[in-house]
Amino acid sequence: MPLEIVRNDITKMKVDVIVNAANAALKMGGGVCGAIFRAAGASELQDACDQIGSCKVGEAVLTDGFKLDAKYIIHTPGPIWQGGTKQEAALLKASYLNSLELANKHQCESIAFPLISTGIYGYPKEEALQMAISTISSFLINHDMFVYLVVFDKKAFGLSSKLFTTIHQYIDEHYVEEVESAIRSMSEERFAMHNIVYNKQDVYEKATESLINLLNHLEESFSERMLRFIDEKGMTDVETYKRANVDRRLFSKIRNGVDYTPTKKTALAFAIALQLNLEETDELLSTAGYTLSHSSKFDVIIEFFIQQANYNIHEINEALFAFDQTLLGA
Template structure:
């Protein structure tokens, strides 16, 4: 199952287990720790008193009490002293130990805060990177829905330089799209309805804001026009002969194919999204599991796609598989088209995805971080 980044209060997450960013005593404190103890009620503190504390990097498990979860997994993250005293390894251990404790108890879903990123002083960007990397490695071998819970989206630690670059790319894309539309609108005749054909001259037309070329009209040669007049003048004396001559000179514009049944027409449908996906997986050398895990998609959804050649995925799912396969932008567009979608320069989600593809970055976790920061739907999850 996938990794989701969600904006929420972790005490309201309806999952099998939530993780508490605890201190060594397990007796409550500030930040997330204090919120969880207050929401769970006195029973949580009473059980924690019996646990005898917890070492840094390790976890202890209690019941959820008044929280909407079965378990609270107390993970003790390290205090940050510049990252040179083993803090990254200890922080990674918190995530892996908590995930393993959840797996052992049959949990199908778990929610984490950004451990050690509060009063323990770990820089949020580093805390995020360690969290995502640890969760990704666990999900490569296991099936579980993992939620990384951010209390306030505005404080999400997307790297400042990346945030500025994406914001500029979005702005430039919107400006380009607007400029193109204005230029094309100027070419349309006065009063032309938007989205309709508006003829400018014999060689151009505008539809939906895009100019296209039109084939020039074919004019009959002078000799043919003369032959036509001759045939008309002589029609009374030889009507059948004139008609045959005219028919030979001016054959039908279209050669109509015989009608076919609906069943026969459906057999001529092009390669579907599902068929293209499976073909590309085979060509890539990946296994099915490697592909759907890389796409941040769960096994059940992939099974549905695999078993139905006409399966209609959501746009985020279609994009997820295109990214997992690391397709070039032309093939990304082709795969989306087969699912009934397209990438638009006037859609923020599409522009962000295009930004990463154009920069050769197909890491869905990193793309999702950017999508979350810009308040867009996540890929795959």
């Protein structure tokens, strides 16, 4: 997917370029900066940074990745939090945007960011996360690039505590434990066993007749129904796959492959992109053989956002990440 939140060590990301939350002097520091220097080779990287000299807050410079899997390192000094009165938001946005533009200039197809300025620089995590996602998602509207926001652990993640609590309450009210679902399923199976038709020939004839009938009355495929929804909602193809956090190449595969069956997370990503209500979402999912279930926390969280008419896929993915669920997109 074009924008993805991942829990990982940024120095181990296999991307074209990783971003270092640097200091203006481009010296080896602590935290993420220190980890990147050590993994790349501290002396080689410091020599490269010394040749550049310095970098202003909000700007970005590039060096080789040296011993990293990444080809390049982009160094950008984020702002120090001073209560929000010293243009911190504008400077943080500039750090992300200048890094993205520099990566694009060097024809990078993938880039990994830390949450800039949220360590010793003290930028509030929730606000920093929102700035990162809004800046990156705006950039991706006009550019094709895979962007990763790398979070080392949940303590570094900035989902609103109020939103987390609200979603948690919704899950508590609507989530049916999988054990209960399994018991219910077993009971249904036992009931079915008592109603088996023992005339095998009759069963075969009825099954064959039913299959022929079904094949003669196939409903729309996922691709066909999705394209019809796009027309009904007055959206363009580009607008749809960008909102769905889906790569252009995958969208093309779905569009041109009538029989293509996407994963459930991809199907739901398109439902969110098209701003479908619950009934429409179930309709689209059914064409791919899926349904929303209260025995899945993933499904309940998606249902929560649809009920709230919140179709911002990146906010939904923030919540899914916070609850250790698969993210939407592909």
